[in-house]
Every structure is written in structure tokens, then in C-alpha cells.
Amino acid sequence: MSTVLITGTNRGIGLGLAKAYAQQSNNTVILGLRNVDSMPDIDVGQGVKLVKVKIDSGDIESAKKAMEELKSQGISKIDLVIANAAIGDCFGALKEVDLGSFEEHWRINVLAPLALYQACVPLMPEGSKFVWMSSGASIIDRVPDKLDAGYGITKSSMNYLGRYAHFEEPSIISFSLSPGWVQTDMGDRGARWSGMEKAPITVDESVAGIVKVIGEATKDNYSGLHMRYNGTQSKW
Numbered sequence: 397m398s399t400v401l402i403t404g405t406n407r408g409i410g411l412g413l414a415k416a417y418a419q420q421s422n423n424t425v426i427l428g429l430r431n432v433d434s435m436p437d438i439d440v441g442q443g444v445k446l447v448k449v450k451i452d453s454g455d456i457e458s459a460k461k462a463m464e465e466l467k468s469q470g471i472s473k474i475d476l477v478i479a480n481a482a483i484g485d486c487f488g489a490l491k492e493v494d495l496g497s498f499e500e501h502w503r504i505n506v507l508a509p510l511a512l513y514q515a516c517v518p519l520m521p522e523g524s525k526f527v528w529m530s531s532g533a534s535i536i537d538r539v540p541d542k543l544d545a546g547y548g549i550t551k552s553s554m555n556y557l558g559r560y561a562h563f564e565e566p567s568i569i570s571f572s573l574s575p576g577w578v579q580t581d582m583g584d585r586g587a588r589w590s591g592m593e594k595a596p597i598t599v600d601e602s603v604a605g606i607v608k609v610i611g612e613a614t615k616d617n618y619s620g621l622h623m624r625y626n627g628t629q630s631k632w
């Protein structure tokens with residue numbers, strides 16, 4: 397029986413993760429949404445409780461307010477947090493990056509997960525897990541090959557946050573995780589931008605891998621690293 401909080405659960409990978417954790421008996425699954433009415437109905441396993449809470453990544457106070465709301469509903473601990481919500485529309489060469497768009501990506505993709513971490517840590521018991529959703533776009537070794545600097549820089553920061561939190565908080569398992577190139581609004585948009593019809597892997601494939609990696613994660617194996625959905629360690 398675990399309490400799991402996932403942000404951005406109304407679509408894409410977040411929705412797939414919400415469905416998967418909602419199938420594990422007796423879980424409490426906290427659905428972090430900027431618009432709570434946008435969550436589609438999902439099937440739940442035996443004894444599973446779904447709790448919707450507003451977390452708007454554009455509002456730096458939002459995660460803190462969400463924790464207060466959860467505490468008022470009797471939720472006093474969270475065993476797993478997946479900082480999944482993000483935007484990914486800041487492509488192009490560095491010399492052409494739209495600075496307003498970059499600033500927004502920075503706020504939604506970096507500041508908001510950090511605010512979420514700060515809000516959640518007091519509720520996270522020893523051995524709990526915080527997962528920072530990263531991307532292959534974060535990998536610095538790939539720089540000459542890629543043209544997604546604005547987005548990629550924000551995801552490199554997720555890797556940094558995940559590793560830093562691992563050392564800073566000995567009781568928490570913290571790592572960044574890349575989900576693969578997945579058939580979602582974001583993934584397919586990137587695929588079309590690269591001249592492909594759609595992204596290579598399905599949400600179900602990605603989610604099955606992510607859930608397995610998170611389940612197997614300990615302080616000694618994956619914590620502090622940048623992992624991939626298939627259980628391999630990613631480059632930085």
C-alpha cells in the first residue's frame with residue numbers, strides 16, 4: 397500500500413502512469429493537475445483511492461498549497477513522487493531560441509519540479525522515491541547532433557536536481573528518468589519536427605518500463621543516476 401503523486405496525469409505518459417499505479421491494490425494515487433476537470437476517468441484496482449489536486453507548474457506556490465490541501469484530507473505521507481508535467485516546444489538553434497519561450501520552459505520544467513520537491517520532502521518517509529522526468533534531449537554528449545537547446549537545457553537541469561537531491565537527502569531515493577521517445581502530444585510533435593510520422597514507442601511500453609525501474613530502485617543502484625525506462629543507465 398503506497399501513496400503515489402504524479403504530476404500531469406490528464407494525458408500522455410502521466411496518464412499512463414496514473415493508470416498503472418491505480419491498478420496496484422490499495423494504493424492512494426494523487427493526480428496532480430493544473431485543471432482538475434481535465435482528468436479522464438480511469439479504472440482502479442481493489443482498495444485504490446484516487447485524489448485529484450491542483451498543481452499548476454506556472455504558479456510557484458502551487459505545490460505548497462497542494463500539500464496543505466492533501467494534509468487537510470488526512471494524507472500525511474507520500475512514498476513516491478513523479479515530477480512528470482512539462483512542456484517541450486522550445487526547439488531551434490541556440491542563436492535563434494525565443495527567450496520568452498525559454499523562460500517559460502525554465503519555469504515549468506525546472507522551477508516547478510524544484511518547488512514540488514521542496515513541498516513534498518517533509519511528507520516523504522525514509523526509503524521513499526522522487527523521480528525527475530528527464531529526456532534524451534538532456535544529454536550533453538549529444539549536443540552537436542541536436543537542435544532542441546531550449547528544452548534540452550531544462551532537462552539537463554532535471555538530471556542535476558535528481559543527483560543533487562540524492563546526496564543531499566540520504567533517506568530519499570532520487571534519480572532522473574528518461575521515458576524513451578513516446579507517442580504522446582509532445583513526443584509525436586518532436587517526431588514530426590524530425591520528419592517522422594510518430595514517435596517510436598507507445599505509452600504502454602514506456603510506462604511498463606518506468607514502473608519496473610521505479611519499483612527496483614534503491615539507494616544503492618539507481619539513486620543519483622540518470623536512468624532510462626528500459627533499466628539502463630543514461631549518459632549525462
Ligand SMILES: NC(=O)c1ccc[n+]([C@@H]2O[C@H](COP(=O)([O-])OP(=O)(O)OC[C@H]3O[C@@H](n4cnc5c(N)ncnc54)[C@H](OP(=O)(O)O)[C@@H]3O)[C@@H](O)[C@H]2O)c1
Nearest residue numbers: 404408409430452453481482529531577578580581582583
Ligand atoms: N513523449 C516523449 O517522447 C518524451 C521524451 C522525453 C521526455 N519526456 C518527458 O516526459 C514527461 C511527460 O511528457 P508527455 O510526452 O506525456 O507530454 P504531454 O503529452 O505533452 O503531456 C504533458 C503533461 O504536462 C502537463 N503540463 C504542462 N504544462 C503544465 C503546467 N503549467 N502545469 C501543470 N501541468 C502542466 C500537461 O497538462 P495540460 O494538459 O493541462 O497541459 C500534461 O498533463 C515530460 O516531463 C516530458 O518532458 C517525454
